[in-house]
Amino acid sequence: MSAVTQSRYAAAYDTVAPALPGRDLPWLSKRRLDALAQFAAGGFPSPREEEWRYTNVSAIEKKLFSPLLAAPASEVDQAWIDSYRLQDAWSIVLLNGRFSAELSKLASLPDMVLVLGMAEALAQHPERVESHLGKAVADSEHGFVAFNTAWFSDGLFVHIPAKQVLAKPLQLLHVVTEPDALATTRNLIVVDPMAQAEIVETYTGADCAYLSAGVSEVFVGANADLALYKLQAESTKAYHFGGTYAVQARDARFAHHNYAFGGLLARSDIHADLDQASACLLNGLYVGGKRQHIDNHTRINHLKPYATSRELYKGVLDDRARGVFQGRVIVAEDAQKTDSEMSNRNLLLSNDAEADTKPQLEIYADDVKCGHGVTVGQLDEKSVFYLQSRGVDEETARNMLTFAFANEMVDKIKIRELHDLVLGELLQRFPQQGVEKAWL
Amino acid sequence: MLSIKNLHVSVGDKPILKGINLEIKAGEIHAIMGPNGSGKSTLSHVLSGKAGYTVTEGSVTYQGMDLIEMAPEIRAREGVFLAFQYPVEIPGVSNIYLLKAALNAVRKHHGQPEVDAMDFLTLVKNKVKLLEMDEKFLYRAVNEGFSGGEKKRNEILQMAIMEPKLCILDETDSGLDIDALKIVADGVNSLRSPERAFVMVTHYQRLLDYIKPDMVHVLAHGRIVKSGGPELALELEEKGYGWLEAA
Ligand SMILES: Nc1ncnc2c1ncn2[C@@H]1O[C@H](COP(=O)(O)OP(=O)(O)OP(=O)(O)O)[C@@H](O)[C@H]1O
Ligand SMILES: [Mg+2]
Numbered sequence: 001m002s003a004v005t006q007s008r009y010a011a012a013y014d015t016v017a018p019a020l021p022g023r024d025l026p027w028l029s030k031r032r033l034d035a036l037a038q039f040a041a042g043g044f045p046s047p048r049e050e051e052w053r054y055t056n057v058s059a060i061e062k063k064l065f066s067p068l069l070a071a072p073a074s075e076v077d078q079a080w081i082d083s084y085r086l087q088d089a090w091s092i093v094l095l096n097g098r099f100s101a102e103l104s105k106l107a108s109l110p111d112m113v114l115v116l117g118m119a120e121a122l123a124q125h126p127e128r129v130e131s132h133l134g135k136a137v138a139d140s141e142h143g144f145v146a147f148n149t150a151w152f153s154d155g156l157f158v159h160i161p162a163k164q165v166l167a168k169p170l171q172l173l174h175v176v177t178e179p180d181a182l183a184t185t186r187n188l189i190v191v192d193p194m195a196q197a198e199i200v201e202t203y204t205g206a207d208c209a210y211l212s213a214g215v216s217e218v219f220v221g222a223n224a225d226l227a228l229y230k231l232q233a234e235s236t237k238a239y240h241f242g243g244t245y246a247v248q249a250r251d252a253r254f255a256h257h258n259y260a261f262g263g264l265l266a267r268s269d270i271h272a273d274l275d276q277a278s279a280c281l282l283n284g285l286y287v288g289g290k291r292q293h294i295d296n297h298t299r300i301n302h303l304k305p306y307a308t309s310r311e312l313y314k315g316v317l318d319d320r321a322r323g324v325f326q327g328r329v330i331v332a333e334d335a336q337k338t339d340s341e342m343s344n345r346n347l348l349l350s351n352d353a354e355a356d357t358k359p360q361l362e363i364y365a366d367d368v369k370c371g372h373g374v375t376v377g378q379l380d381e382k383s384v385f386y387l388q389s390r391g392v393d394e395e396t397a398r399n400m401l402t403f404a405f406a407n408e409m410v411d412k413i414k415i416r417e418l419h420d421l422v423l424g425e426l427l428q429r430f431p432q433q434g435v436e437k438a439w440l
Numbered sequence: 441m442l443s444i445k446n447l448h449v450s451v452g453d454k455p456i457l458k459g460i461n462l463e464i465k466a467g468e469i470h471a472i473m474g475p476n477g478s479g480k481s482t483l484s485h486v487l488s489g490k491a492g493y494t495v496t497e498g499s500v501t502y503q504g505m506d507l508i509e510m511a512p513e514i515r516a517r518e519g520v521f522l523a524f525q526y527p528v529e530i531p532g533v534s535n536i537y538l539l540k541a542a543l544n545a546v547r548k549h550h551g552q553p554e555v556d557a558m559d560f561l562t563l564v565k566n567k568v569k570l571l572e573m574d575e576k577f578l579y580r581a582v583n584e585g586f587s588g589g590e591k592k593r594n595e596i597l598q599m600a601i602m603e604p605k606l607c608i609l610d611e612t613d614s615g616l617d618i619d620a621l622k623i624v625a626d627g628v629n630s631l632r633s634p635e636r637a638f639v640m641v642t643h644y645q646r647l648l649d650y651i652k653p654d655m656v657h658v659l660a661h662g663r664i665v666k667s668g669g670p671e672l673a674l675e676l677e678e679k680g681y682g683w684l685e686a687a
Contacts (some may be wrong), residue, residue, distance in 0.1 A: 151576070315522045386528045386582075389488050390538060390598060391516040391545030400541070404532025404581075430539075434544060434554065439579065 010040040013150065017169075019069050020153060021030040025126055027326075028133075035139045043290075044143040049218040052142070054356045055267055055295040055325040060239050064403035065182035065211040067153055070097045072178050076103070081175055084202050084233070086417045090115065091171040097183030098154045103173075105273040112164060118155035120184055129157065132188045135219035137245035137271070144241045144267075147216040152186035155214070158199070159190045162221070165189075165418045169229075169415050176205035176212055176238070185214045189370050193221035193249070200418055201239065204262070210410040219245040220254045227255040229413065232420055234262035236292060240284050243269040248278040250304075254283040256269075257413060258313075260294050261425050273367035274305035274335075284313035285409035287429060288321030288353075295324035302335040302365075310344040317353035328360040331368055338368040346376040347405050378407075396433070407440060441466045441503060441637050442487075443604055448497035449479075449486050456482045456661035459498070466605070467634040471640045471673060474659035474682050480641045483659070484610045488522040489515050502606065516542075519548035519605030523595035525641075530582040534645045535594065538602050539564055539580050546602055567600040569632060572623050588615040591663055596627045607631070613647040614646055625650035645677040655666045658684055 013036055022028040044060055045052040074258060081103060085091050090114065091104035099117025109115055121129050139146040156172050176183050192195055203212055212234060220226045234240045240263040248254050256270050272280045286294040300309045315323040326345045346355035359372040379401050387397035406426055413419040442464040449457035456479050464470055472480055481495055487500065489512030500507040507515060527675050544554045569594050583591050592612050599607055614619055628651055640647065648670060656672040657664045660679065665684050666672065
């Protein structure tokens with residue numbers, strides 16, 4: 001490698017590499033080394049990069065998180081993990097970045113459906129991994145992707161064969177228990193034509209600093225239907241990067257619902273490439289307080305005609321929290337009849353809170369319907385007064401209105417158990433006295 | 441119950457109410473009429489405590505208390521209720537949630553325990569029936585997507601639940617067809633009692649056929665320029681306001 005190694009992570013790679021899965025696969029070793037070279041040259045993304053201009057991750061470089069090479073000393077708290085687990089679902093647990101068979105619940109998966117830890121998949125079906133890894137996102141995307149390719153220690157491999165309809169959601173629970181740990185996971189989700197599935201990613205961790213740096217590549221086949229939910233409930237001391245990169249074939253439907261509550265510094269990328277007449281739905285809610293920094297970056301690539309995209313992100317920011325929304329919609333010359341709408345609405349609850357919102361429309365086709373709108377504002381004072389005039393004190397009135405603003409996004413969750421879980425996160429921040437669930 | 445003395449109110453530098461005097465006793469019904477922009481809604485808002493108005497002179501005493509000094513929610517809990525001319529829509533907050541919050545706020549203020557869940561449902565359903573509303577309205581967001589008439593009925597529903605002492609109805613009859621007007625009037629009449637007073641702001645004498653006022657006042661240019669019995673409303677309907685304003 002001729003590149004000057006600036007990153008301390010790159011310098012430490014040699015100690016990490018022996019413990020990574022797929023060491024015996026030459027193609028993977030080469031991929032990892034290429035990614036390492038890429039990362040060594042550029043490091044983690046810097047605010048000089050346009051798509052990172054509001055988010056400075058230099059603290060991650062300073063901290064030097066490192067992967068756990070052995071099992072954690074302490075027992076894992078089952079009850080805590082279960083509090084995030086959906087009962088009526090298949091669940092996979094990634095503990096400190098490694099698949100845990102004991103903690104996972106995969107009984108009675110349909111025969112043809114393949115759900116494996118990534119290390120296991122590399123051992124059993126290396127060719128399937130090879131044909132998908134790096135196909136939805138290139139290492140050149142930015143430093144976290146290259147980092148992930150070089151460092152990933154495990155992850156999830158899902159293959160849902162054609163026409164298979166998954167009867168229950170599949171949940172992927174990411175849990176970090178150790179201080180200063182690095183959890184780098186790579187997921188491949190392959191949904192073949194006409195198949196249908198709901199996949200839930202939840203991220204949580206102990207009350208300490210750690211780095212969770214995951215990348216998911218998602219392939220939605222022709223006329224297939226995938227709903228992907230993400231609940232990011234990391235520790236508020238933690239660093240989180242999560243990239244979801246989807247490729248949608250013709251007529252494919254992909255919905256991504258992104259709920260971000262945790263992290264001291266959290267960044268999500270959600271990108272989708274849309275083939276002809278495919279449909280993409282991106283919903284998001286970010287709720288930040290204290291000194292949290294929550295960044296969501298979306299990119300919708302309309303590559304072919306007749307595809308539709310709908311996007312709504314809402315942010316609630318209190319204290320000194322900062323929310324970032326960057327939404328790019330790119331309509332290629334070939335993508336006539338594209339129908340796209342994007343909107344981002346932010347509610348600032350304190351004078352020190354900040355929302356940076358940057359919608360970007362790049363349209364190279366001429367016969368398209370594209371709209372976007374953003375707002376950054378406070379609660380409507382007329383509404384506050386209306387509630388007060390009904391006897392509700394001002395603080396409660398503001399709390400009710402804030403909750404209502406955010407709950408619109410929670411309401412969109414179609415999986416009951418997950419709905420209640422996310423609602424719980426919201427209610428924890430904005431308690432609603434005397435309300436019954438059915439009224440929300 | 442309510443005593444307004446020489447009340448002057450400005451918005452910014454602009455004087456809007458210029459010396460209102462009004463005495464209202466428990467059990468009475470007062471109608472306030474007057475041309476557009478004369479200050480009727482301003483008076484209603486000032487009584488309910490909306491921000492943005494400055495009382496530059498005069499006083500408002502409600503049941504012996506200085507009303508102007510009280511926070512809006514305290515006024516509401518003490519029994520002052522405003523049915524808004526233009527009720528706001530509150531997406532995401534269901535009607536039933538607001539009704540319960542409102543009722544419990546009043547009860548707590550008076551040292552009563554929170555309402556029992558079953559009792560509350562029974563109470564609410566009875567009131568909904570009284571106002572000939574669909575129960576589905578309870579679970580919809582407050583006023584969101586309601587027609588003009590539905591919003592007005594919803595205001596009366598809130599009033600019926602909170603059981604206030606001083607009910608201020610700002611053009612609750614405007615925009616109602618005759619059937620809806622009758623329903624709303626029946627709702628109001630069912631709440632009439634010797635302990636309760638009503639102030640009804642209206643442009644239409646028609647309302648007064650259904651709810652008979654004790655007094656009718658004409659508000660023009662921020663002052664009450666004439667007061668009289670119910671027959672004054674008929675006279676106004678016939679002659680308009682010109683003859684009063686000229687005087
Ligand atoms: N916030 C405000 N800023 C400036 N002027 C105001 C404000 N609120 C009310 N006004 C003015 O005060 C005057 C009285 O308004 P108000 O709404 O009280 O009239 P009203 O008698 O209720 O009229 P209507 O019959 O049309 O409802 C009007 O000239 C109005 O423009
Ligand atoms: Mg008015």
